[in-house]
Amino acid sequence: MKKHIGNLLGGLALVAGLATSNAALADFSTTEVQLHYGDNYKMGSNANFATGFAEETQRETITLDHFSTNDIGDLFFFVDFFHDSNASQVPGRPESDQYGEIYYHLHGSNFGLAFNEGSLVKGLDLGVGLNQGTDVSIALAGPRVSFNVPGFRVLSLGAYAYNNFVDPFDRSLDTTYQITLVWDAPFSIGSQKFLAKGFVDFIGSQGANVANEVVLSPQIRWDLGNAMGMKADKVHLGIEYTHFDNKFGISGVDEDSASIFVGFKF
Known part of the structure; x- marks a missing residue:
């Protein structure tokens, strides 16, 4: 366990360093804190x-x-710090834990991969990623295509090699793939501003008795700050739904969880 905590702290130190350096050079940078309360989580x-x-x-x-993004590339990361509330904790399983993911994509324009303004394809980038928890580590690498689609601030499709090199069940796992679709689409109803965003991951089988996984996690947000006469896109009230098919590759363990949250952007 100390080894995995050390890996997590090392990963978070890398996140902090990249965030600081990239934000200092960024053409655009945003950081948000979300407070979630939800139910129906499995594997807790x-x-x-x-x-x-x-x-x-x-x-x-x-x-x-x-x-954050600049001419060279873009950085995205999140870290979840969570606490489970239930009446029957299993001995040895922590009530509180953390999990994070970090991705850096190098823009294809650095290598002459430029697309005409207004074309369907906005960019072709090369990314690397690390998913890190106290008992799981996953490395990813692969290309991402970003699209110009009316109504979407972000619409991208990534295809990554997926290597689960630390596993909570100590399984011998094969390298597989992850296909990731990400979207971010603001819209308005009257004077009220809303945002639909989220992602879906398709993860291949990692060997015998390790099932394909699907993680679908959309959000609908209401711009609470705008509704209260404050600056828009700074305070959101939202609902997040997550469907996790074959969670952690365990066939038949399907999660349908939901949370309500408030988000504060800086």
């Missing part, structure tokens, strides 16, 4: 192998996320 502190991980838990989560 009450999860029991004997029952097929059927247990669900309530969860409070503090999420820190950051995005």
Whole structure:
């Protein structure tokens, strides 16, 4: 466990360094803190192998996320600090834990991969990523295509090699793929501003008895700051739904969780 905590702290130190350096040079930079309260999470502190991980838990989560971009590339990361609330914690499983992901994409324009303004394809970039928790480490690398589609601030599709090199179940896992679709689409109803954003990951099988995974996590946000006469796009009230098919590659462990949250951008 100390080894995995050390890996996490090292990863977070890397995140902090990249965030500081990239933000200093950024053409655009935004950081947000989200406070979530949700239910129906599986594989939490009450999860029991004997029952097929059927247990669900309530969860409070503090999420820190950051995005910045400049002419060279763009950086995105988030870190979740969460606490489970249930009546039947399994001995040895922590009630509180953390998990984070970081991706850096080098813009293809550095290599002459430029596209005409107004074309469907906005950019072709090359990215690397690290997903890190106290008992899981995943490295990713691959290309990402960004699209120009009316109504979307962000619409991208990435295809990554996916290497799960630290596994919470100590399984021997094969390298596989992850396909990731990301979207961010603001819209208005009358004077009220809203935002639809989210992602879906398709993760391939990592070997015998390790199932394909699908993680779908859309959000709908209401711009609370704008509604209260303050600056727009600074305070959001939202709902997040997550469907996790075959969670952590365990066939039949399907999660359908939801949370309400408030987000503060800086």
